[in-house]
Amino acid sequence: MPLFQTLSVDQVELIQGQIVERQFSVGDLIHQVGDVANTLYLVQKGQIRTYRLATSGKEQHLRVLEPGDFVGVPALFTQRHYEYFIEATEATTVCCIQRETFKELLLNNPQIALELLSVLSDRLEDSEQQTTWITSESVQGRLANYLLEESHKQANACVTLTSTKKNIASYLGMSPESFSRGLSKLTKAALVKQSQPNMIEILDLAGLEQLAYQG
Secondary structure, three states: OHHHOOOOHHHHHHHHOOOEEEEEOOOOEEEOOOOEEOEEEEEEEOOEEEEEEOOOOOEEEEEEEOOOOEEOOHHHOOOEEOOOEEEEOOOEEEEEEEHHHHHHHHHHOHHHHHHHHHHHHHHHHHHHHHHHHHHHOOHHHHHHHHHHHHHHHHOOOEEEOOOOHHHHHHHOOOOHHHHHHHHHHHHHOOOEEEEEOOEEEEOOHHHHHHHHHHO
8 A cells, every 4th residue: 555655564564453354346335425434445456436416416526546545534534424425336345444543543653644645635636627627618628638637647648548438527527428529529630539448649739738728
């Protein structure tokens, strides 16, 4: 687990003694809105996702979490309830650490707190960017910004889609049909091409940046 990579072997063994493993099948809800949040979940294997339901009942995808990722940090510091759903999208094993155990761990190992702050900062920035895309940009503008952001993160002009197109569309605040139409328009404009189902290659970086800037 990257979160514990700075710890000694003895410290890791101490943590392992406090961890409870849980297994989930595809489609299982690990938590739903309203559940008491008092546990940190670390993905050991498999994949989970988080999402919300709008008042209309429409699903809004938030993020996909894979081995090494974690969810539930804010709940470790204050008494609260989940405001989103956590669902297993593959056969998944998660490691669970209760609030009091983790708080004691942080007090004894401040380097873990620094790692948490870094990850939470990145997630906050991602959420702010998502809100900006949804409220102020066209479908093609959102797609362009998303592809540019992912290209930067992956350091590659060939962007690997880390989730399904349905989930990415939901994350960007559009329907799967709008996502497909927007991608087709970018392809026809020779800005991108999709040589594989889960990969989109940026052909015209300047053109995509201009589209993203225009929104």
